Amino acid sequence: MSSMRNTLWAMALCLLLAACGGGGGSSNGGQTAQSSTPGSSGSGNVLAIHVDTSLAPTGAGYAPNLPVTTVTVCVHGTNQCVTVDDVLVDTGSVGLRLAASALGSLTTSLPTQTDSSGNAIGECYAFADGRYFWGPVVSADIKLAGEVASDVPMQIDGATSGFPSTPSGCATGYTLADAPSLIGANGILGVGSLVQDCPGCTTNATNDIYFSCNTSTGICHSTTQSAANQVQNPVAAFAVDNNGVIVKLPAISATGQASVDGSLVFGIGTQSDNTFAATSVLGYDPALTFTTQYSGKSMTESYIDSGSNGLFFVDSSIVPCSGTAGWYCPAATLALSATSTGNAGPATPANMSFMVANENNLARTRASAFDNLAATGLNNTFDWGLPFFFGRNVYFAIAGRTAPGGTAPYVAF
Known part of the structure; x- marks a missing residue:
């Protein structure tokens, strides 16, 4: 899914089939994310990817070609963790974004980022298919197979206790996707070719991407965000294997396939398996x-x-x-x-x-x-x-x- 978050990343149309009426014109219908990822999420620098239609809703809705995986998120430096299945692998965006419902009790345990005035930082992240995420930027340890991105910013998508609702200026004309039934997954793992998700936000306070939010008044206003505090590509934050990714999926029949297993390999030319x-x-x-x-x-x-x-x-x-x-x-x-x-x-x-x-x-x-x-x-x-x-x-x-x-x-x- 491509993002339209700033002028340096104004990508084009990319839609989930369910979201744009696949299957002879049927609509999404409200899908509920279920566990479809294989029991093992991979090891070392290789993360398992799975494609099937278990994310499609019962009835007319239909959602093929969704590559999903499993991620583990932890409070930094602790064993307080949640493992989340059915996270969309996306080379067209940057950063980990998980639905609040998928994080469960960890939603309120991950520390929310604040600015110099003590205001909470929220992000409005719009995708080119007409949907957007709104929610707080938090810090977490992100575990992908055997790799760890330590204490990096990510986004929680959806309502969290005490966090303001969507501010004016955020993705005007777009539809809020703040639950797995609206996302078509429990979140999105953005492994695009940038380190941070909004290069222009370091100096431009009018992008309506990052917001400084007073949680007492519920008022948010657009703000700049330093590169280090932006939502990060977790791959770029690995200690090793941090220069890119390889997506590997096998060839399939021209008539389609019931399921496909592949892999997301971390690093390019850093190990024998990513030559x-x-x-x-x-x-x-x-x-x-x-x-x-x-x-x-x-x-x-x-x-x-x-x-x-x-x-x-x-x-x-x-x-x-x-x-x-x-x-x-x-x-x-x-x-x-x-x-x-x-x-x-x-x-x-x-x-x-x-x-x-x-x-x-x-x-x-x-x-x-x-x-x-x-x-x-x-x-x-x-x-x-x-x-x-x-x-x-x-x-x-x-x-x-x-x-x-x-x-x-x-x-x-």
């Missing part, structure tokens, strides 16, 4: 985008995002589905291709082939994972969502860190 072996490297610009050439169009704000459950791009020649929110329904599966080049670093073209199948036919199977699900998007963007990941190892190097393959930030495959 750099990509053949294509696309340098990201400061907005974490590259350029995709497709059907005679040059889309300069393109990106690869595990949090987008389809491929999102504009092609008026592809038949749209009847009664759905922009999904494509060609009569026969299309074999298509595009060429992408980095917006920074060497301009070496990368050929990117993909398939587009009939969404209505796919939805009838009620499979969990598809590598050929696509919908219309924004004019200047090609959003390479989860279908692109199947059968590939996709590398995301974090800005400012040294990694083999080129100057970070980059995405490679």
Whole structure:
């Protein structure tokens, strides 16, 4: 899921299928997050990823292509911890954000960040699918497989005792997603290619991203936030294996698959299991985008995002589905291709082939994972969502860190 939190990260459309009427036009219907992640969440520098549809609500709702994992959050330096399943793995955002209900009693135990006046810090984090998170910024130890990000800022999404409600100026026109039934998961693990989630917030107090909140009066106002106090990419806070991630998902059948097991590997070129072996490297610009050439169009704000459950791009020649929110329904599966080049670093073209199948036919199977699900998007963007990941190892190097393959930030495959 891409964030629209500041001008340096104005990403394009990325929607959960359930949220935009998948399955022949059915709506979300209010899904309840359930445990679907395998019993083992991984070890060492490898975190298990699982894709299935146990997050879909009973009835008409439908939510394929959701890669989820398990995270453990602890009060810093203690064994007071909560393990949370069904957290969306998202390379299009930065930072850990967990629903208050998923944290249980730990919600009030994690220390809320405060400013120099003693006011609590809240964050308004808007996603490009029209939803936003609002809640306090807290500090915690975040445990992912065998790695630990110690005492780092994260966000609690949703109401916590005594914390003010959403302030004016926060994500005007967006919908508050403050519960698993509205998120489609128990939270989001953002492992995008930045260290902090809002570079522009260090000097700009009018972004309406970070807020200083007087918990006595309930009044919040937009404020600057230092880089160190912003919600952090937990991978960047690891002691080792902190220069990026690799998303590994196996190839799947063109007709879909009931479930898929993969992995999120921490570090690039830091251990024997994360050796750099990509053949294509696309340098990201400061907005974490590259350029995709497709059907005679040059889309300069393109990106690869595990949090987008389809491929999102504009092609008026592809038949749209009847009664759905922009999904494509060609009569026969299309074999298509595009060429992408980095917006920074060497301009070496990368050929990117993909398939587009009939969404209505796919939805009838009620499979969990598809590598050929696509919908219309924004004019200047090609959003390479989860279908692109199947059968590939996709590398995301974090800005400012040294990694083999080129100057970070980059995405490679």
